[in-house]
Amino acid sequence: MVRIKICGITRVEDALAAARAGADAIGLVFYPASPRAVSPTVARQIIRALPPFVTSVGLFVDASATEVHQVLAEAPLDVLQFHGNESAEFCNQFGRPYLKALRVKPGDDLNALAAQWPDASGILLDSYKDGVPGGTGEIFDWSLIPLERNWPLVLAGGLTADNVADAIARSAPWAVDVSGGVEQAKGIKNAAKINSFVQEVKRV
Numbered sequence: 001m002v003r004i005k006i007c008g009i010t011r012v013e014d015a016l017a018a019a020r021a022g023a024d025a026i027g028l029v030f031y032p033a034s035p036r037a038v039s040p041t042v043a044r045q046i047i048r049a050l051p052p053f054v055t056s057v058g059l060f061v062d063a064s065a066t067e068v069h070q071v072l073a074e075a076p077l078d079v080l081q082f083h084g085n086e087s088a089e090f091c092n093q094f095g096r097p098y099l100k101a102l103r104v105k106p107g108d109d110l111n112a113l114a115a116q117w118p119d120a121s122g123i124l125l126d127s128y129k130d131g132v133p134g135g136t137g138e139i140f141d142w143s144l145i146p147l148e149r150n151w152p153l154v155l156a157g158g159l160t161a162d163n164v165a166d167a168i169a170r171s172a173p174w175a176v177d178v179s180g181g182v183e184q185a186k187g188i189k190n191a192a193k194i195n196s197f198v199q200e201v202k203r204v
Ligand SMILES: O=C(O)c1ccccc1NCC(=O)[C@H](O)[C@H](O)COP(=O)(O)O
Pocket: 007, 008, 027, 029, 031, 034, 035, 036, 059, 061, 083, 124, 126, 133, 134, 135, 136, 137, 138, 156, 157, 158, 159, 177, 178, 179, 180, 181
């Protein structure tokens, strides 16, 4: 069973649509430059509306430790996700499980890179696009993913209901992560697209 995270949630109704569809986690973006960014206050409202057993994940891009602590003081996130150049030492300091996101480029030794964050709960692989730290809506070359690995893979980058079955077949991820592929506008999810995506993942 491949787990599912719906990322870039900005509204309670979208979080509930994800939960009702059967998603395992939702992602909240704390990167001010993103069109999907939420404030800690809105994040708290979304988290409080979630039914049990749906994990809340907070995304940061080279935020300071103080900024992460400020978010955590208001929004009780279950898991942190770091999308920038954060070291393992930085990621470890918050007393929360975390995912480290890596943006994949040809020639990367992904096993060696993943080993730099040995305490991560998982490694999220996303597409590399110059100057864009995440949420690109673009797929990367899944053949670059090592099939022999000792870390849980969260596959992201341009996934949709149309390509997720192929992506799963090629990479055998622990979980998949989608944002743009289930949106009707940036930051606004579409319940029908969420349902199609979740059903397709659960079908394979
Ligand atoms: O969504 C953003 O705007 C964003 C900005 C900065 C860092 C990460 C961001 N999003 C992360 C995600 O939504 C997912 O982990 C992933 O990038 C998948 O996005 P998509 O390709 O749109 O499915």
